[in-house]
Amino acid sequence: MSEKLTRFFASRWGIILAGAVIGLLAPVLQYAGNPKNMGICVACFERDIAGALGLHRAAVVQYVRPEIVAFVLGSTIAALLFREFKARAGSAPIVRFVLGMFAMIGALAFLGCPWRALLRFSAGDLNAVVGLLGLTTGIVVGVQFLKAGYNLGRSHKTYPAVGWIMPVLMIGLLLLLVFNVKVSDTGALFFSESGPGSQHAFWLISLGAGLIIGFLAQRTRFCTMGSIRDVILMRDTHLISGLAALVVVAVVMNLILGQFGPIAFFGQPVAHSQHLWNFLGMALSGLAFALAGGCPGRQLFLAGEGDGDSAVFVLGMITGAGLAHNFTLAGSPDAVVEGVQKVGGINPYGMAAVILGLVVCVVLGLTMRQKVEG
Amino acid sequence: MTHTVDARGLSCPQPVILARNAIQVGKFPIEVLVETVTSRENVRRAAEKLGCAVQVEDLGDEFMLTLTK
Numbered sequence: 001m002s003e004k005l006t007r008f009f010a011s012r013w014g015i016i017l018a019g020a021v022i023g024l025l026a027p028v029l030q031y032a033g034n035p036k037n038m039g040i041c042v043a044c045f046e047r048d049i050a051g052a053l054g055l056h057r058a059a060v061v062q063y064v065r066p067e068i069v070a071f072v073l074g075s076t077i078a079a080l081l082f083r084e085f086k087a088r089a090g091s092a093p094i095v096r097f098v099l100g101m102f103a104m105i106g107a108l109a110f111l112g113c114p115w116r117a118l119l120r121f122s123a124g125d126l127n128a129v130v131g132l133l134g135l136t137t138g139i140v141v142g143v144q145f146l147k148a149g150y151n152l153g154r155s156h157k158t159y160p161a162v163g164w165i166m167p168v169l170m171i172g173l174l175l176l177l178v179f180n181v182k183v184s185d186t187g188a189l190f191f192s193e194s195g196p197g198s199q200h201a202f203w204l205i206s207l208g209a210g211l212i213i214g215f216l217a218q219r220t221r222f223c224t225m226g227s228i229r230d231v232i233l234m235r236d237t238h239l240i241s242g243l244a245a246l247v248v249v250a251v252v253m254n255l256i257l258g259q260f261g262p263i264a265f266f267g268q269p270v271a272h273s274q275h276l277w278n279f280l281g282m283a284l285s286g287l288a289f290a291l292a293g294g295c296p297g298r299q300l301f302l303a304g305e306g307d308g309d310s311a312v313f314v315l316g317m318i319t320g321a322g323l324a325h326n327f328t329l330a331g332s333p334d335a336v337v338e339g340v341q342k343v344g345g346i347n348p349y350g351m352a353a354v355i356l357g358l359v360v361c362v363v364l365g366l367t368m369r370q371k372v373e374g
Numbered sequence: 375m376t377h378t379v380d381a382r383g384l385s386c387p388q389p390v391i392l393a394r395n396a397i398q399v400g401k402f403p404i405e406v407l408v409e410t411v412t413s414r415e416n417v418r419r420a421a422e423k424l425g426c427a428v429q430v431e432d433l434g435d436e437f438m439l440t441l442t443k
Binding site (some may be wrong): 151231 | 382383384385386388390391394395396409410411412415416419420435
């Protein structure tokens with residue numbers, strides 16, 4: 001029975017199911033209170049967690065997002081049920097940390113991870129098209145490195161405790177949220193009173209939706225970056241059929257819930273129309289995800305099934321979010337000031353950070369080429 | 375002689391790349407060692423797509439896939 005289920009989840013219908021469920025639940029989470037076109041955004045939500053812990057002090061983006069907690073724990077539950085939980089680590093963790101940092105800096109320049117790019121697209125935000133083109137470009141570059149022998153080296157089986165660190169950390173975060181911990185008037189936790197951080201579904205709804213997605217994604221290996229990579233690298237359309245299902249279902253759900261449109265560039269929710277940096281920000285993210293072997297969601301699911309290296313990538317992303325906001329690297333949304341349209345975007349520090357990230361990723365891609373003998 | 379590909383501990387998509395390279399070299403049978411169910415399914419799918427027959431042996435902590443053509 002378990003083997004039959006495993007084969008189903010590994011099949012094309014399995015991945016389509018996972019994509020469709022994400023496409024269904026994300027707009028529902030938005031309807032239930034999450035920010036616009038942000039039913040789910042792994043990067044944004046990790047950024048909000050960084051804010052809640054005080055790793056940055058951008059007052060509008062601070063909340064312990066139960067979706068992130070649940071993505072990890074849903075994956076842990078699936079991995080335990082199907083006997084796939086395996087503690088492993090040791091494949092260039094510091095490189096994965098740095099890749100996670102820059103993946104986050106790129107995502108916050110664009111204002112969203114690949115998941116949110118798809119959801120923004122599914123609601124009519126044309127900037128998402130620019131972002132997805134950038135993402136694809138970054139992955140194309142990553143694939144060239146992979147073809148030339150780039151890899152991060154082998155991980156090794158290790159003590160179960162190593163694999164449990166991330167799931168336990170997530171349980172800790174959940175407890176902080178549920179018990180509404182506040183150590184002092186000016187101390188952590190920090191919760192936004194306005195802005196995207198203040199907008200959220202009731203925590204049990206977020207947790208439930210996240211657990212379902214975490215479970216399905218662990219079984220099906222859903223990965224936004226991998227979807228595009230596999231098409232480029234070997235014309236394999238398995239994973240990308242999940243992405244297609246996500247977009248189709250999300251468009252339908254957005255139409256039903258009145259969350260679709262207008263189809264435009266300017267003035268989209270929590271988005272800017274500074275095209276070049278939307279493109280380059282996502283290119284940086286795409287390249288970093290390709291070099292790290294998974295999109296931000298996939299890294300959470302891997303961390304949930306005992307992969308200590310993916311856990312380090314996640315911590316790199318959360319650290320990157322702290323740095324991005326402390327150094328004002330993140331994008332500002334478009335705005336209308338006294339009746340005049342003002343295009344948002346990133347400032348020169350943000351631009352420098354994105355370029356620095358691209359340079360670092362290219363250097364890693366070129367230099368980490370020790371051939372692994374088959 | 376059997377061509378063995380040791381893909382244990384390598385992250386996505388390395389096991390598939392190594393298996394595909396071996397299939398292109400064409401010395402069958404090819405044995406591919408992987409550690410995770412993810413890698414097992416990925417290599418199985420890629421090999422079947424390239425016209426190989428795939429047999430899987432569960433070795434406890436790892437899997438041995440034997441590819442033949």
